[in-house]
Amino acid sequence: MEFEAIIGLEIHVQLKTCSKMFCGCANVTGRAPNTVVCPVCLGYPGALPVMNAEAVRLTVQAGLLLNCRINLFSKWDRKNYFYPDQAKNYQISQYDQPLCLGGSVGISVDGTEREVRLTRIHLEEDVAKNIHFESSSGVDFNRAGTPLMEIVTEPDLHSADEAYAFLQALKQILAYGEISDCNLEEGNVRCDINCSVRPVGQRELGVKTEIKNMNSFKGVHRALSYEIERQKRVLSGGGTIVQETRRWDDVAGMTQSMRSKEYAHDYRYFPEPDLVPVELTEAQVESWGATLPELPAARRRRFVEAYGLPDYDAGVLVAEKRIADFYEEVAQACGNYKAASNWVMGETMRALSEANMEVDASPLRAEALAGLIQLVDQKTLNMPAAKEVFQVLFTEGGEPKAIVEARGLAQVSDSGELEGFVEQVLEAHPQSVEAYRGGKANAIQHLMGQVMRLSRGKANPQVVLDLLRSRLDG
Amino acid sequence: MASGFSEHADQIDVGYVAHLARLQLSEEERAAMQAQLEQILAYVDQLKEVDVSDVTPTAHAVPVANVLRPDEARPGLDTADVMRNAPRQRDDQFLVPKIVE
Numbered sequence: 001m002e003f004e005a006i007i008g009l010e011i012h013v014q015l016k017t018c019s020k021m022f023c024g025c026a027n028v029t030g031r032a033p034n035t036v037v038c039p040v041c042l043g044y045p046g047a048l049p050v051m052n053a054e055a056v057r058l059t060v061q062a063g064l065l066l067n068c069r070i071n072l073f074s075k076w077d078r079k080n081y082f083y084p085d086q087a088k089n090y091q092i093s094q095y096d097q098p099l100c101l102g103g104s105v106g107i108s109v110d111g112t113e114r115e116v117r118l119t120r121i122h123l124e125e126d127v128a129k130n131i132h133f134e135s136s137s138g139v140d141f142n143r144a145g146t147p148l149m150e151i152v153t154e155p156d157l158h159s160a161d162e163a164y165a166f167l168q169a170l171k172q173i174l175a176y177g178e179i180s181d182c183n184l185e186e187g188n189v190r191c192d193i194n195c196s197v198r199p200v201g202q203r204e205l206g207v208k209t210e211i212k213n214m215n216s217f218k219g220v221h222r223a224l225s226y227e228i229e230r231q232k233r234v235l236s237g238g239g240t241i242v243q244e245t246r247r248w249d250d251v252a253g254m255t256q257s258m259r260s261k262e263y264a265h266d267y268r269y270f271p272e273p274d275l276v277p278v279e280l281t282e283a284q285v286e287s288w289g290a291t292l293p294e295l296p297a298a299r300r301r302r303f304v305e306a307y308g309l310p311d312y313d314a315g316v317l318v319a320e321k322r323i324a325d326f327y328e329e330v331a332q333a334c335g336n337y338k339a340a341s342n343w344v345m346g347e348t349m350r351a352l353s354e355a356n357m358e359v360d361a362s363p364l365r366a367e368a369l370a371g372l373i374q375l376v377d378q379k380t381l382n383m384p385a386a387k388e389v390f391q392v393l394f395t396e397g398g399e400p401k402a403i404v405e406a407r408g409l410a411q412v413s414d415s416g417e418l419e420g421f422v423e424q425v426l427e428a429h430p431q432s433v434e435a436y437r438g439g440k441a442n443a444i445q446h447l448m449g450q451v452m453r454l455s456r457g458k459a460n461p462q463v464v465l466d467l468l469r470s471r472l473d474g
Numbered sequence: 475m476a477s478g479f480s481e482h483a484d485q486i487d488v489g490y491v492a493h494l495a496r497l498q499l500s501e502e503e504r505a506a507m508q509a510q511l512e513q514i515l516a517y518v519d520q521l522k523e524v525d526v527s528d529v530t531p532t533a534h535a536v537p538v539a540n541v542l543r544p545d546e547a548r549p550g551l552d553t554a555d556v557m558r559n560a561p562r563q564r565d566d567q568f569l570v571p572k573i574v575e
Contacts, residue, residue, distance in 0.1 A: 018546060019545050019546060019547040019548075023550075024546060024547055024550075025547065025548075026547035032553070032566065033565060033567045034553050034557065034568075035550075035553050037550050038550035038551055039551070041550075050541060050542070051540075051541065051542045052543060052545050053542035054545035075533040075534075080494075082496055130573055131567060132572070133564065133569075134572075135572055136564075136570065137569070137570050137572050138567030139569075139570060141556075268494065271533050271534070273534075273535075276533075276536070276539050276540070277533045277540075279540055
């Protein structure tokens, strides 16, 4: 029997604000436990929350970027549950009047483009982090209260590949929109999966399972690949799927049933009495829409027009905002736009991918790469030497000129110095000389290589070529 | 409408509501709560007699919206103060019974 998978995602995205959602604690990660907390985010009785204006603006801007309808009236609700990731026994969220409704994200899988519909986007507070010890668990409230946007999709996805493409596309838009840093290692983006399968042609949906708290897109892909096959296997074998929450075990590479929680989904939402509603005006939404940052498609066009890049280069460079930002810095600092594109798309992206590193985490600075490109343009460096300098800039940082001097890499363009090498090579390789004069133009490459070797890679290839030609042709 | 309550006040499921609130009730307490909660709901039910067809529903008791603060960070509490009343702690974290997922 042929089956099809029906997948919906709930994506939690931490917003890029200075302070938390309902209090003035800093919105930062990586601090020692319980050092960025106050009575509000610790959930002390009587402490009153006050909305962060910037979080509202960012969520509305995200809604505009994702083609949502902006709800001019929205309000806050309490989601009640007992779990040691918050101390109030409720999470402040939005239940029936979220900030954004509908929306869509375009994806492209195997050359087919289509729209994935969104249900809604609401704003809520993130919860505390639990750290598990042998016989107890610890609670760190630093994360509690971080502005958290929840994006809910319609059940529009049908494969692990589509879910992956969707998450990549969403991340690209939100990073470009400067809504979130979208740093997965920092836990900025987390995802819950709803997945069911049904025989092709059947109208009603199959029983779904939920996989919670995925913190990597690769993990989502692997978990879905596994879960879809598992459900197909169960159904093909005449079994039934149990509606339950499953956990993805990344090491074992499988989903496992979690202890089923009775009444797990009765959150008894009710309006939050401590917070008044958000009322927006059309004019306000419009003005926020007018200040939206440039999106990838527009930036790609601009790269072609302003820097004269081939469309292919522009597409590669804009795929990730941080790379595109880095390229622009390099291009503007060195003035050679195409060379900057070659260095960023080539050496830089290769080195980043090998080191599995983000561009802003590497010691390589844009102005250093620009300086390197200028040294090549000024013929101070030839390509092999420039690549050597790049390796140093990438692994240790520093100034290209200083590295060139310290390593004696400066290109030798002085024909007086190079003539000696040329003389030696011509004497040592009479066969190549003869072959060249006999009409084998390629033989000159061999002679050039020998001169480069004698100069320990520092000779200016153009000068060498000119010298060889004048001696051989003359 | 929360699922602990049905359309009619006399069908409130006290056991279910108690479980959601993590309350352990004896049989006597449950019977007492059953009667009391039904009385309360019946009392509140009187509101249904008021004609509200011309009244716009509100999300809040006061007609105020958009109480917002600028996005500025300020220092919070000192960690030593935060942990002072913790019944159990380790490495500046509050300790709770092991969470089994």
